[in-house]
Amino acid sequence: MIIVIKPNTSPEGIEEVIAEVSKLGYEPRPIFGTEQTVVAAIGDERTHRNLDSLTVLTQVQEVLRVQKRYTLVSRESHPADTIINVDGLKVGGPHFAVMAGPCSVESEEQLLTTARAVKAAGATILRGGAYKPRTSPYEFQGLGKEGLRLLEAAKKETGLKIVTEVLSERDVEHVAASADILQIGARNAQNFQLIIEAARSGKPILLKRGFSQKIEEWLLSAEYILAYGNPNVMLCERGIRTFETFTRNTLDLAAVAVAKMESHLPVIVDPSQGCGKASLVSALCRGAAAMNADGLIIEVHPNPAEAMSDGQQQVDFAAFDKLMASLPPFLTLTGKTL
Ligand code: PEP
Ligand code: MN
Numbered sequence: 001m002i003i004v005i006k007p008n009t010s011p012e013g014i015e016e017v018i019a020e021v022s023k024l025g026y027e028p029r030p031i032f033g034t035e036q037t038v039v040a041a042i043g044d045e046r047t048h049r050n051l052d053s054l055t056v057l058t059q060v061q062e063v064l065r066v067q068k069r070y071t072l073v074s075r076e077s078h079p080a081d082t083i084i085n086v087d088g089l090k091v092g093g094p095h096f097a098v099m100a101g102p103c104s105v106e107s108e109e110q111l112l113t114t115a116r117a118v119k120a121a122g123a124t125i126l127r128g129g130a131y132k133p134r135t136s137p138y139e140f141q142g143l144g145k146e147g148l149r150l151l152e153a154a155k156k157e158t159g160l161k162i163v164t165e166v167l168s169e170r171d172v173e174h175v176a177a178s179a180d181i182l183q184i185g186a187r188n189a190q191n192f193q194l195i196i197e198a199a200r201s202g203k204p205i206l207l208k209r210g211f212s213q214k215i216e217e218w219l220l221s222a223e224y225i226l227a228y229g230n231p232n233v234m235l236c237e238r239g240i241r242t243f244e245t246f247t248r249n250t251l252d253l254a255a256v257a258v259a260k261m262e263s264h265l266p267v268i269v270d271p272s273q274g275c276g277k278a279s280l281v282s283a284l285c286r287g288a289a290a291m292n293a294d295g296l297i298i299e300v301h302p303n304p305a306e307a308m309s310d311g312q313q314q315v316d317f318a319a320f321d322k323l324m325a326s327l328p329p330f331l332t333l334t335g336k337t338l
Contacts, residue, residue, distance in 0.1 A: 001026070001040075001041045001045055001051045001063055001064060001065055001066060002038050002039070002040055002041070002063070002064040002066065003017060003021065003038065003039040003041060003051065003054055003060055003062075003063050003064075004036065004038050004060070004061040004062045004063075004064065005017060005036060005037045005038065005039065005059055005060060005061060006036075006058075006059050006060070006061045007035055007036050009037070009059040013059040014030065014037055014039075014059070016057065016059070017039055017054065017057060017059060017060060018030060018039060020054060020057070021039055021041045021051070021054075024041075024048065024049050024051060025043060025048045025049060026041035026042055026043035026048060026051070027041070027042040027043060028040070028041060028042075029041075029042060036061075044067070045065060045066065045067045045069075046067060046069065046071055051063050068262075069216065069220060069223075070216070070219045070220055070222075070223040070263075071223070072223055072226035072227060072231075073219050073222045073223050073226055073233070073262075073263045073264070073265055074219075074262060074263060074264075075261065075262060075263060075264050077264075078264040079264070080093075080264060081093040081264055081266070081294075082231065082264045082265050082266060083095065083266075084204050084232045084233075084234060084266060085204075085232075086125070086161050086180050086181055086204050087161050087180045089124055089125070089161055091204075091234060091266050091294060091295060092234075092265075092266035092294050093294075094335060094336050094337060095294075095336070095337070096289070096294060096295055096331055096336040096337060096338050097124060097125055097266075097268070097294065097295035097296075098118075098122060098123040098124060098125070098295060098296050098298065098324070098338060099123065099124075099125035099126070099127045099163050099181075099206075099268070099295065099296065099297040099298070100114075100118040100121075100123040100125075100126070100127060100296075100297070100298045100299075100300045100320065101114050101115065101118060101123075101126045101127040101128045101299070101300055102114055102127075102128050102129075102299065102300065102301045102307065102314065103128075103129060103132075103272075103299045103301070103307060103309045103310035103313075103314060104128065104129045104130075104132050104140060104142055104143075104147075104307070104308050104309045104310075105128040105129065105130050105142070105143055105147035105150050105151060105164075106143070106307075106308050107150075108150055108153070110301070110302060111126075111128060111150045111151070111153075111154050112150075112153070112154055112157065113302050114126075114128075114300055114301065114302055114317075115154040115157070115158045115160055116157075116158060117300070117302075117317040117320065117321075118160070118300055118320060119158045119159075119160055121317075121320055121321045121324040121325075122324045122338050123160065123298075123324075124160060124161065124338075125160060125161045125162070125163055125180070125181070126151065126154055126155065126158070126160040126161070126162055126163070127163050127164070127183075127297055127298075127299070128147070128150075128151055128154075128162075128164060129142055129147070129164060129165050129309070130142050130143055130144055130145070130146075130147025130148045130150075130151065130164055130165075130175075131144060131147070131164075131165055131166065131167040131168075131171060131175070132165070132167075132309060133165070133167055133185050133187045133188070134309070139309070140308040140309055145174070147164075148164070148174070148175065148178040148179075149178075151164055151178055151179070152178050155180075161180040161181065162178065162179045162180050162181070163179065163180065163181035163182075163183055163206055163297070164178070164179045164181075164182075164183060165182075165183040165184070165185050166179075166182045166183065166184065166194070166198060167185070167188065167194075168194065169193055169194050169197040172194070172197045172198055172200075172201055173201070176198075176201040176202075176203045179203065180203070180204065181203065181204045181205065181206050181234070182198045182201065182203050182204070182205050182206070183205075183206045183208065183236075184198060184205060184206070184207050184208060184221075185208050186208040186209065186210050186211050186238055186273070187210070189207070189208055189209060189210030189213050189218065189221055190210055190213065190217065190221060192221075192224055195207075195221060195224050195225060196224060196228050198225070199224065199225040199226075199228035199229065199230040200228060200229070200230070201230075202230060203230075203232070204232035204233070204234065205225055205230065205232065205233050205234070206234045206236050206268060206297070207221060207222055207225065207233055207234065207235055207236060208236045208238050208270070208273075209235070209236065209237050209238060209240070209252075209255065211238075211239065211240050211241045211249060212240065212241055213240075215255050215258050215259065215262075218235065218255075218259075219235075219259070219262060219263060222235060222263070222265060233265050234265065234266045234267070234268050234294070234295070235259050235263065235265050235266070235267045235268065236267075236268045236269070236270055236297065237251065237252055237253075237255050237256050237259070237267065237268075237269050237270065237274070238251075238269075238270035238273040238274055239251045239252065239270070239273055239274035239275065239276075240252050240255075247274075247275040247276055247277060247280070248273070248274075248275060248276020248277070248313065249273060249274055249275065249276060250274075251269070251271060251274030251275055251284055253269075253287060253288065253291060256269060256288065256291060256293055257291060257292075260292055260293075266294035266295065267293050267294050268293065268294060268295040268296065268297055269284070269285075269288035269293045269295070269296055269297075270296070270297045270298075271284035271285055271288065271296065271298065272297070272298055272299035272310070272313045272314065272315075273299075273310075273313070275313070276310075276312060276313045277312065277313060278304060278312065278313055278314060278315050278316075278319065281298060281299075281313070281315050281319075281323065282315075282319065282322065282323035282326065285298065285323050285326075285327065286323075286326060286327065286330045289327050289330035289331050289333075289334070289336075290330040290333055290334070291334075292334045292336075294336075298315065298320065298323075299313055299314040299315070300314060300315055300316070300317065300320045301314035301315075301316065302316070302317065303316070304316055
C-alpha cells in the first residue's frame with residue numbers, strides 16, 4: 001500500500017507514520033519528494049491488516065491500495081480458463097452451456113414439457129426455481145421439496161443437468177442432493193453464510209451478481225467460495241439497477257468483459273432477469289455469445305401468459321427454438337461449441 005503524507009508535514013510527523021506502518025506488520029519505505037512524501041508499505045495486503053485506518057492520522061492524506069483484493073478468482077493466479085465438470089458435462093473454455101427452463105417449477109406437466117422442448121432445441125441444463133425469492137410475501141413462493149422432486153424426475157427422463165436456487169443455509173443439504181448446480185440468487189449475492197455453506201456442499205455454484213453489486217464485490221463473493229475449498233464457480237451477470245425503467249434491469253455486458261478479463265471462472269449471462277422482456281431476450285443472447293460469454297441461462301415457459309412468476313420475460317418454445325437456431329454463427333466467432 002502507499003501512504004500519501006500531506007505537504008508540509010514535519011519530520012516527526014513522517015516518523016510517526018513510518019512507526020505505525022511497521023507496527024502493523026509492513027516494511028516501511030519512505031520516498032521523499034520535493035513537495036510531498038509517500039511511504040510505501042511492503043507486505044501482502046491480503047494477509048496483513050488493512051492500512052486504511054491510518055487516514056485517522058492528521059498528517060495522512062490518503063492510503064492507496066496496490067494489490068487486488070481477490071486472489072484465487074483472479075486470472076493472475078490462474079491464467080487458463082477454468083472448465084467446470086457438472087456431473088460429466090463441461091462448462092467453460094470452449095464449452096458453451098445453455099441452461100433453460102421455467103422461472104419457477106409449477107407442475108409436473110409444465111416442467112416435463114419444458115424440459116423436453118429445451119433439450120430438443122439444444123439446451124443441456126434445466127433451470128427451474130423450487131424456492132423462489134419473491135419481493136412480496138403474497139406471491140408464489142415455489143413448490144419447495146416437491147419442486148426438487150420434479151426436477152429430479154425431469155433429469156431422469158431427459159438427462160438434462162439441473163440448476164436451481166438455494167435460498168437459505170438450512171436448505172443447502174437437501175437442495176444439493178437434487179441439484180447439479182446450486183444457484184445463489186442476486187438477493188443473496190452477499191449472504192456470506194449461505195455462500196460458505198453452499199461452497200462446503202462441493203457442488204458447482206452459479207453465483208448471480210447482486211443488482212447493486214460492484215464487479216469487485218461480485219468477484220469477492222466468488223472468492224469466498226474458492227477460499228472455502230470449492231473451485232467450481234460460474235459467475236452470472238443478470239442485470240443491475242440503473243435509472244432506466246424501460247427494461248427491468250440493465251444487463252451489464254461490460255461487466256461480462258471485465259469478469260472474463262479479471263477472472264478465469266466461466267461467465268454465464270442471464271438475459272431474462274437482465275432485461276425483463278421476452279422480446280429482447282434473443283438479441284441479448286446473441287450479444288453475450290458474440291462477446292465470449294461461457295453460457296446463458298434463459299427462462300422458458302410453455303405458456304408465459306399463465307406463468308406463476310416472471311411471465312413477462314419468459315420465452316415460449318417457438319421463440320426458444322428460434323433463438324437457439326440463431327446462436328451458432330456467434331459462437332463460431334469465439335471458437336465455442338454447444
Ligand atoms: C431467477 O433466476 O429466477 C432469479 C430469481 O434470479 P435473480 O436472483 O438473478 O433475480
Ligand atoms: Mn425469474
